[in-house]
Amino acid sequence: MPEPAMLELQDIIKEYRIGGQVVRALDGIGLRIEAGEFTSIIGPSGSGKSTLLHLLGALDTPTSGSIRFQGNEIGALDDERQSEFRRHRVGFIFQFFNLLPTLTAWENVAIPKLLDGTGLRKAKPRALELLDRVGLGDRAGHRPSELSGGQMQRVAVARALIMDPPLILADEPTGNLDSKTGAAILKLLGDIAADGNSVVMVTHDMGAVEYCDRVITLRDGQIGSNDAVARKTRETGSVHA
Numbered sequence: 001m002p003e004p005a006m007l008e009l010q011d012i013i014k015e016y017r018i019g020g021q022v023v024r025a026l027d028g029i030g031l032r033i034e035a036g037e038f039t040s041i042i043g044p045s046g047s048g049k050s051t052l053l054h055l056l057g058a059l060d061t062p063t064s065g066s067i068r069f070q071g072n073e074i075g076a077l078d079d080e081r082q083s084e085f086r087r088h089r090v091g092f093i094f095q096f097f098n099l100l101p102t103l104t105a106w107e108n109v110a111i112p113k114l115l116d117g118t119g120l121r122k123a124k125p126r127a128l129e130l131l132d133r134v135g136l137g138d139r140a141g142h143r144p145s146e147l148s149g150g151q152m153q154r155v156a157v158a159r160a161l162i163m164d165p166p167l168i169l170a171d172e173p174t175g176n177l178d179s180k181t182g183a184a185i186l187k188l189l190g191d192i193a194a195d196g197n198s199v200v201m202v203t204h205d206m207g208a209v210e211y212c213d214r215v216i217t218l219r220d221g222q223i224g225s226n227d228a229v230a231r232k233t234r235e236t237g238s239v240h241a
């Protein structure tokens with residue numbers, strides 16, 4: 001038996017019903033996502049990118065088809081287990097960072113631990129370690145308003161990592177950053193994948209593709225292409241920019 005993939009999708013269909021109308025957002029998606037890979041999903045607006053990302057993170061369920069995570073069918077889990085899956089197996093990164101403005105950088109990083117029942121003080125060492133990992137060791141006590149966009153996104157990356165999830169999902173993580181700052185975030189996401197995780201990113205940014213190992217294009221809810229590519233940067237370790 002071959003190793004199960006980090007994620008394997010078969011014949012995924014996702015339809016939204018609004019009034020009497022049915023919109024088919026995903027139309028027969030099949031793909032494998034491996035550990036250690038940084039995958040980007042690109043495609044025009046409305047092609048189904050966000051819908052696909054939400055299904056990968058069990059934020060939503062498909063109308064039909066199979067999604068296996070490390071060999072286990074996600075759809076077969078009850079609600080409690082799906083929410084457990086989201087808390088422990090998946091880290092999310094968003095375009096607008098979604099940091100809490102009244103909390104410091106390290107407290108923001110610690111939030112998923114708090115939601116999982118760990119006390120703030122107990123979560124602090126790991127939060128500080130991860131801020132170091134993303135190059136923000138000296139900003140732990142700053143609030144979001146005292147950080148640049150790139151620094152806020154680094155805090156969000158650290159927050160996504162605090163539960164040690166094997167799967168990191170990012171929806172347009174560089175969409176609100178200038179290209180140099182965005183490139184540093186992409187390099188960081190590539191390093192995180194190289195540590196043995198899967199990173200899946202939705203992006204409009206064609207330049208982002210060169211930081212990835214695999215590029216999947218979506219068009220009208222179907223896969224247009226799915227190609228392994230050579231990454232521009234391959235060295236590992238933390239980056240500072």
Ligand SMILES: Nc1ncnc2c1ncn2[C@@H]1O[C@H](COP(=O)(O)OP(=O)(O)O)[C@@H](O)[C@H]1O
Nearest residue numbers: 016018023025044045046047048049050051052
């Ligand atoms: N919650 C929803 N209800 C109804 N239709 C939706 C919903 N979310 C997305 N859609 C539709 O599904 C299609 C794909 O949307 P989406 O996944 O957001 O695309 P993308 O992220 O590539 O822009 C679009 O036609 C969109 O209008």
Ligand SMILES: [Mg+2]
Nearest residue numbers: 046049050051
């Ligand atoms: Mg979208």
